[in-house]
Amino acid sequence: MERTTRPAGTRTKRRAARLRIRAATRRDAATICALIRGLADYEKLSHEVEASIARIRQHGFGPRRYFETLLCFDGPHAVGFALYFFTYSTFLARPTLYLEDLFVVPEVRGRGAGKALLAALARVAVRRGCGRMEWAVLDWNAPAIGFYERLGARLRKDWILTRLTGSPLRRLSRAR
Numbered sequence: 001m002e003r004t005t006r007p008a009g010t011r012t013k014r015r016a017a018r019l020r021i022r023a024a025t026r027r028d029a030a031t032i033c034a035l036i037r038g039l040a041d042y043e044k045l046s047h048e049v050e051a052s053i054a055r056i057r058q059h060g061f062g063p064r065r066y067f068e069t070l071l072c073f074d075g076p077h078a079v080g081f082a083l084y085f086f087t088y089s090t091f092l093a094r095p096t097l098y099l100e101d102l103f104v105v106p107e108v109r110g111r112g113a114g115k116a117l118l119a120a121l122a123r124v125a126v127r128r129g130c131g132r133m134e135w136a137v138l139d140w141n142a143p144a145i146g147f148y149e150r151l152g153a154r155l156r157k158d159w160i161l162t163r164l165t166g167s168p169l170r171r172l173s174r175a176r
């Protein structure tokens, strides 16, 4: 019996045809905030969200810009986002594109929006001379881990995310 095969990604490409990606502007601050809340809800971390539209506008689109954002649209609807900024790899002596948030609304998942957002980010990384893209994923988030590995990313379990925040941060800031 003859076996018909379809090249990987063909179906996603067809379904992604209606999707459009563009850089966010300051008018998109409320949309970004809503997508951040969507991601936090998915990650069961809504109680940690302190984000406000005003601070997103200030830090993303003010005089000192801390991050950049790509939005994915299906027609007029924002259906996903990738929020990123640049760190620096001293070993490579090149910038690193650090992906802080990636999220696609549940109704649109599996239609190529996530891959299209990451591909657009990879183009930004290459254009800006980055040696790497990097991000963290929660250990229970098997669907996202599967998605990342399929794109060729590797999990680095030997590195432990280390965070100083809240009162320990303030205490250290007062130490001599």
Ligand SMILES: CC(C)(COP(=O)(O)OP(=O)(O)OC[C@H]1O[C@@H](n2cnc3c(N)ncnc32)[C@H](O)[C@@H]1OP(=O)(O)O)[C@@H](O)C(=O)NCCC(=O)NCCS
Pocket (backbone or CB within 6 Å): 008, 009, 010, 011, 012, 013, 039, 042, 102, 103, 104, 105, 108, 109, 110, 111, 112, 113, 114, 115, 116, 136, 137, 138, 141, 142, 143, 144, 145, 146, 147, 150
């Ligand atoms: C993870 C997420 C961004 C992926 O976006 P998506 O739009 O659903 O994924 P896509 O449709 O672009 O999938 C792209 C490719 O990955 C594959 N893929 C998707 N999920 C997968 C999985 N769980 N395991 C293996 N492959 C997977 C698809 O089959 C597709 O392959 P193809 O190009 O060969 O057709 C999205 O599902 C999401 O927002 N999840 C909830 C939030 C989240 O987990 N964010 C990441 C936090 S670190």
